[in-house]
Amino acid sequence: MLKEKLLLGQYYPADSPVHRLTASCKILVTIIYMVALFVADDWLGWGLLAAVGLAAVLISKVPFKAIWRGMKIIVIFCVLTFLLNLFMYPGDHVLLTLGRFRLTAEGLTYGLAMALRLFMLVVFASLLTLTTTPIQLTDGLETLLKPASRIGVPAHEIAMMMSIALRFIPTILEEFDRIVLAQRARGADLKQGNIAQRVKNFVPLLVPLFVAAFRRADDLSQAMEAKCYRGGAGRTRWKVVKWQSRDTVCLALFLLLLAGAILERVL
Amino acid sequence: MIEVKDLHYSYSKQEAPVLNGLDLRIEPGQWLAVVGRNGSGKSTLARCLNGLFLPESGSVLVDGMDTAEESMLYPIRERVAFVFQNPDNQLVATSVEDDIAFGLENLGIPREEITDRVEQALSVMRLADKRDKPPHLLSGGEKQRVAIAGAIAMASTYLVLDEPTAMLDPLMRLEVIDSLTRLHREQGLTIIYVTNIMEEVLLADRVVLLDQGRVAKDCTPAELFSDPAYLIEQGLDVPQISYLAGRLADAGYESLRGALAVDELADRLCRI
Amino acid sequence: MKITLQHVDHIYQEGGVSETAALRDVDLTIDDGELVAVIGHGGSGKSTLALLMAGLYQPSSGTVELTGSKDPEHPFRSVGLVFQYPEQQLFGESVFEEVAFGARNQGTAEDYLPVKVREALEQVGLDPDVMWYRSPFSLSGGQKRRVCIAGVLVMDPQLIILDEPTAGLDEGGRKWIAQLVRRLNEEGRTVVWITHNMAEAAEVARRVIVLKGGRVLLDGPPQQVFSEEETLMSAHLTPPPAARLVRELQRRGWDIEASAVTVEGAAEEILSHLASGKEGGHA
Structure with missing residues (x-):
């Protein structure tokens, strides 16, 4: 279970317009949406953005339940944010006084807004990972970082590292399972003792895991060299996800949304 | 042709050299088995053939290209493909077809051609139905076949395999051996096969036994197995039938010596 | 120490060690002091069997029982398991x-x-x-x-299970392991040796259990198990070469004992047959 979870992230397979967008477009749109959320400064803006976010969820065919699963902790944060802002935000229109705390209308508005922003931000980010596999994300990231490689950002290397990590996570987890079983066969009890003792209990698990990881790294680097790997320069990318016109349209819409939010704030 | 001349190699100055003046010529189209006890230099020799390790002195020439020349390294590696012992640690990409494409991407081959070559390698290695599988869902034998498919896609002429079946169970071992035999026969691939499994040596045209970093014996498998005592002295396994044939020959039935297979030994026994 | 498996099923659970396969309805008793080889390919369930016998896995249904442990409260503490590699x-x-x-x-x-x-x-x-x-x-x-x-x-x-203990070792190492296992058994320990090497099983064990697809396919002394050539082939296993030679000679009309499954056994059989043939002049 853990293995599959890590491999697919929280990918929810479905055939929807959101799934079909290229990963690089979705990453850009997510960033734009987040910026817009923080640029917008009144209920019209926030409401519009929330509506756009919910529409995106509906179009994606990802059930609300799947999103909700990843949101539980975030909701606690949202409530905390709301409460903090509610009592801390300076304002003149006092609605209620509780001892030292004053509850103001400004605080209420601002607290609600902050909570909503945070909530929508996480919903939208979840939508990205729910509709895009980690491999597609890696690929999208490489495409986006490519221009930055001219100023020294190791775009190819970052993408390569992420992809190797994705490749080896399941293998290493399997290995970990095996090590746990083997040390249990030698009488190891991982749940015994106080915290210090428990940390110590992990030594027989972690040492072999690291030894194996280093050996793997060594083997893998030889295997890559043997296949003529020499970094990103001069390398073909076999599978390039083509930027489609629908990506352009989607990006344009969100840029428009951002422009609207900025205009509204400035005016 | 691969020519190894007076090759010396050591891991560090403190340690004894692993390869100690090794000479070897490998003709194209051959199936060469390389055997020898642990530490005899088999794996090191294999890694010198594609320039993963560079000679301390002496030289390795692949079709006339010297591995010591840096500019030749990639053309050499394109020609000399390598399959490692541990099937888990040599697949780089997250799916079978991406892994086969990895070498081609590195060579900067145009996209359309990569697609063609990957397709062909998948079909030759009978992996087409596994193309989208992530490596961790493959069996050990399948992983090794993916590694071999990568070599085919690169259109390599030499395939060096460093104990490719040591970590596989017998059934998967057969799977790998079968595909190699087919490639050797149908595509004339030159195979340099490092192994400690004597049954696999029987597949070779020629076997080279290494001892202390030098070629101690260069002969046919039949010749090698006709002398079980020498094999044991070299820390190698004796296949059961060779051992049995030798044991019976020592008891006075000299005509049995050197029999390699069950049927062959039975034939010879019936002729007594 | 004796181990008894009754109607043991083990359903593969996702997230476990990938090579462990399911076991189906396994009934098995290994008596105190036995030296047993368990043979099968990857996916035959032999590693799962080892983990169940060591108490590291719980059977999905059925029971794994140990009798005669010196620690009756924690009987599985008397089982030692040497993992593969x-x-x-x-x-x-x-x-x-x-x-x-x-x-x-x-x-x-x-x-x-x-x-x-x-x-x-x-x-x-x-x-x-x-x-x-x-x-x-x-x-x-x-x-x-x-x-x-x-x-x-x-x-x-008291019970020691070795999962492919000779994997990756050279001839000397394998011989040494075989000797050690015999000695451990002579000291009174029950030994279960898991392998895919038929020759090894023939040389070492007094009882051979063959697994296929999570079920017991064959169970008996090596001589008997290795004479079931067709059944073994159905599990993609072949008897050791020495046993195959003896069978082949039998097929060609030699009157020799099929019980010879080791190199030494076969050599002796063949030599005595050849000797008697010289005297009597066989067909």
């Missing part, structure tokens, strides 16, 4: 620490640990005075394997 689990700073791990987990007093570690190292033929402070990682492959086995023997198991 056990050197991949080494962690100790020194050979002493490595071997002592199991004994310490059992609650052996610190003062008494050196005695037990010394004994275990001697059992696997390593010189305690040379090895004591050395890092296990600095040893050769064969030595590491011995340290790992010592790490299980230090717990003084």
Whole structure:
């Protein structure tokens, strides 16, 4: 279970317009949406953005339940944010006084807004990972970082590292399972003792895991060299996800949304 | 042709050299088995053939290209493909077809051609139905076949395999051996096969036994197995039938010596 | 110590070790003092069987019962399991620490640990005075394997299970392991040897269990099991070459015992047949 979870992230397979967008477009749109959320400064803006976010969820065919699963902790944060802002935000229109705390209308508005922003931000980010596999994300990231490689950002290397990590996570987890079983066969009890003792209990698990990881790294680097790997320069990318016109349209819409939010704030 | 001349190699100055003046010529189209006890230099020799390790002195020439020349390294590696012992640690990409494409991407081959070559390698290695599988869902034998498919896609002429079946169970071992035999026969691939499994040596045209970093014996498998005592002295396994044939020959039935297979030994026994 | 498996099913659970396959309706009794080889390919369920016998997996249904354990409250503590490629689990700073791990987990007093570690190292033929402070990682492959086995023997198991103990070792190493296993058995321990090497099973074990697809396919003395050539082939297994030669000669009309499954056994059979043939002049 853990293995599959890590491999697919929280990918929810479905055939929807959101799934079909290229990963690089979705990453850009997510960033734009987040910026817009923080640029917008009144209920019209926030409401519009929330509506756009919910529409995106509906179009994606990802059930609300799947999103909700990843949101539980975030909701606690949202409530905390709301409460903090509610009592801390300076304002003149006092609605209620509780001892030292004053509850103001400004605080209420601002607290609600902050909570909503945070909530929508996480919903939208979840939508990205729910509709895009980690491999597609890696690929999208490489495409986006490519221009930055001219100023020294190791775009190819970052993408390569992420992809190797994705490749080896399941293998290493399997290995970990095996090590746990083997040390249990030698009488190891991982749940015994106080915290210090428990940390110590992990030594027989972690040492072999690291030894194996280093050996793997060594083997893998030889295997890559043997296949003529020499970094990103001069390398073909076999599978390039083509930027489609629908990506352009989607990006344009969100840029428009951002422009609207900025205009509204400035005016 | 691969020519190894007076090759010396050591891991560090403190340690004894692993390869100690090794000479070897490998003709194209051959199936060469390389055997020898642990530490005899088999794996090191294999890694010198594609320039993963560079000679301390002496030289390795692949079709006339010297591995010591840096500019030749990639053309050499394109020609000399390598399959490692541990099937888990040599697949780089997250799916079978991406892994086969990895070498081609590195060579900067145009996209359309990569697609063609990957397709062909998948079909030759009978992996087409596994193309989208992530490596961790493959069996050990399948992983090794993916590694071999990568070599085919690169259109390599030499395939060096460093104990490719040591970590596989017998059934998967057969799977790998079968595909190699087919490639050797149908595509004339030159195979340099490092192994400690004597049954696999029987597949070779020629076997080279290494001892202390030098070629101690260069002969046919039949010749090698006709002398079980020498094999044991070299820390190698004796296949059961060779051992049995030798044991019976020592008891006075000299005509049995050197029999390699069950049927062959039975034939010879019936002729007594 | 005797182990009894009754109607054992083990359903593969996702997230476990990938090579472990399901077991279906396995009934098996291994008596105190037996030396059994379990043969099968990857996916036959042989590793799952080992984990069940060691109490590391619980059967999905059915029971695994141990009788005659010296620790009746925790009978599985009397089972030792040597994993495949056990050197991949080494962690100790020194050979002493490595071997002592199991004994310490059992609650052996610190003062008494050196005695037990010394004994275990001697059992696997390593010189305690040379090895004591050395890092296990600095040893050769064969030595590491011995340290790992010592790490299980230090717990003084009554039943010892070895999963492919000779994998990756050279001829000398394999011979040594076979000797060790025989000796452990002679000392009165029950031994289960898991392997895919038929010749090895023929040489070492007195009983061979063949698994296929999570079920017991054959179970009996090596002579009997290896004569079932067709059944073995259905599990993609072939009898050891010596046994195949004897069968082939029988097929060609030789009057020799099919019970010869080892090289020595076959050689003796063939030599005595040849000798009698010279005297009597066989067809």
